[in-house]
Each structure stands twice: as structure tokens, then as C-alpha cells.
Amino acid sequence: MLLATLTWGSREAAHRRAAFYVRLLARLALRRWRRTALRNLSFALPGADPEAVLRGSYESIGRVLVALARFPSIGRDNVGDWIRYEGFEHFEEVKRRGKGVLFATAHLGNWELSAFAHALMAEPMHVVVRALDNPYLDAWIRRRRSLSGNNVIEKRDFARAILRALGRNEAVGVLIDQNTAAAEGIFIDFFGRKACVSTGFARIAGRSGAGIIPGFALWSAAEGKYVLRFYPPIYPSGDAEQDTRLVHAKLEAVIREHPDQWLWMHRRWKTRPPGEPPIY
Numbered sequence: 001m002l003l004a005t006l007t008w009g010s011r012e013a014a015h016r017r018a019a020f021y022v023r024l025l026a027r028l029a030l031r032r033w034r035r036t037a038l039r040n041l042s043f044a045l046p047g048a049d050p051e052a053v054l055r056g057s058y059e060s061i062g063r064v065l066v067a068l069a070r071f072p073s074i075g076r077d078n079v080g081d082w083i084r085y086e087g088f089e090h091f092e093e094v095k096r097r098g099k100g101v102l103f104a105t106a107h108l109g110n111w112e113l114s115a116f117a118h119a120l121m122a123e124p125m126h127v128v129v130r131a132l133d134n135p136y137l138d139a140w141i142r143r144r145r146s147l148s149g150n151n152v153i154e155k156r157d158f159a160r161a162i163l164r165a166l167g168r169n170e171a172v173g174v175l176i177d178q179n180t181a182a183a184e185g186i187f188i189d190f191f192g193r194k195a196c197v198s199t200g201f202a203r204i205a206g207r208s209g210a211g212i213i214p215g216f217a218l219w220s221a222a223e224g225k226y227v228l229r230f231y232p233p234i235y236p237s238g239d240a241e242q243d244t245r246l247v248h249a250k251l252e253a254v255i256r257e258h259p260d261q262w263l264w265m266h267r268r269w270k271t272r273p274p275g276e277p278p279i280y
Helices: 011-028 033-042 052-071 087-095 111-121 135-146 155-167 198-210 240-257
Strands: 083-086 099-106 124-131 152-154 171-175 185-190 194-196 212-220 225-230
Touching: 011 033, 011 052, 033 052, 033 155, 052 111, 052 135, 083 111, 087 099, 087 212, 087 225, 099 155, 099 198, 099 240, 111 135, 111 171, 111 212, 111 225, 124 135, 124 155, 135 152, 152 155, 155 171, 155 185, 155 198, 185 240, 198 212, 198 240, 212 240
Parallel strands: 083 225, 099 171, 099 212, 124 152, 124 171
Antiparallel strands: 185 194, 212 225
16 A cells, blocks of 8 residues: 555655655664664764665665556656666676676665666566565565566576576576575675675676676666666686675675665674674
8 A cells, every 4th residue: 555655646756755654664663674774884884974874775765665666657668767777888798798697786776676677778687586475565576576577586496597597698687785694605894894695696607607797776866867887797707705705895885885775774794703793
């Protein structure tokens, strides 16, 4: 019902309405969001105004919800009103190699709109997702994600499906900014503190030869729409740990440029190296 109200009126009014919903949800139902975000900001961006960053993050989530709610009304004729490319030549370069494209993206800006719009502006792609716990909400968002022609890959069976898609020189988008269990990852420096990350993404790139493109749909207040920015590709070196560090270093740099558009509410540093006390 709340999402339905985001289809009413102008996009600017819907953005304000959605930001109010997110703030209300964080205050009344998900207070852990705020605690986690403030804890993350205390060591990741100690010089920033945490309240300002958190307020911007809520507004960013609100814009994601507005886009999701309005996906059925976005098509090839009007997608340019929502988003434009920057760095599209990097995508073309990797495609010419014929070994597929791995988009390294994150919960930064509008990760839902980036994949949806790419299918309309260039070609359909594959998106790797974890199924939501609520089956009704999961079915709803899966339908939305597929409206522009994209294919959804379940995270539990992602490796084989990704390799098949890359073998056909297709593009696959993966969210790389989530916490990983110690048994499944390695520890790297991320915002000056050890974070556990999976090397699976880099290993797939190494096995397939696919180029990795860091790509994010970043909100431009001046333009009133998103810029889908593709950064220069990272080609697999054969050292999965080194490639993993390179990709996350780029992610950190972009988050530092747009801190109010990242999902600080995620317990990104939950997994700790042996012997370290919990952060949260």
C-alpha cells in the first residue's frame, strides 16, 4: 500500500513522501538501522556529520523505492528522464572482448534502477539476488526486476548460471558490498577497518576471463536524475585476492565521493578476524 502511494503525483513529491516513510520506519520499527549506521560512520567517516549522512541515506533509499514503484511506467521512450550513461565506452570495450561483463555494483545510489534501465538503454542483463524472507514481497520485487527484460539469478546457484551467461558474452550484475562469513571470505582493509569479503566474484572473473566494470547509478541533484557511471574495467590478473582488493578499493573511493547514497544501515563489518571483539 505504501509503495502504491509513491506512484501518485510528481516524482519530486514522491521522493519526499518516500524519505518520510523510511525515516518513520527507522524510528518506529527498525531502530537498529540508526544504531548500526551511526556505529559504521563513527569509524569509517569520523570527520563527517553523521546525522547529515544518515539523512541523505534515508532520502537515497526513498528514491530507490520510488523507482521500484514506478518501474511499470518506465520504458524506452522515457527512461532518459530518469537516468543517463557516463562511461558507456567501458562497457563497449569489455563487450568487444567477447568474454562477458561482470558489473561490480553495491547498495549505492539506485542499484535497482541501474540494472532495470540498462536493459532498456542497451541490452538485458542478469542480476544476482538473494531471495527475500517474505515470499510475497520476494515475488513482487522479482516481477519488477524482470519487467525490462532482465533475468534474475538466485544467489544459491549463482556460479554456474553466471559462467553460462558470461560464456554467451552477456552482462551480470552482482552486489559486492555485503558482509561475508569468515569461512567464505578473506579480510581486507575497507574504510580503515578489516572487513570480510568473498573472493568468489574475482574467481569467476578469472575463470571466465570477463572484464569487471565497477558501475553505480548515482543521484545528481543538479540534473534531478541518476547518472549510471561505468568506471574503467578491471581485468582478471589470476590472483583472486588481489583483484578483490582492487574492486573494493574502487568501491570505497566512490562511496567516499557519495557517502549519503550508501546503505550505512548494513552491518558490513559484522564478521571479525579471530580474536577481535564484535563491533555491533
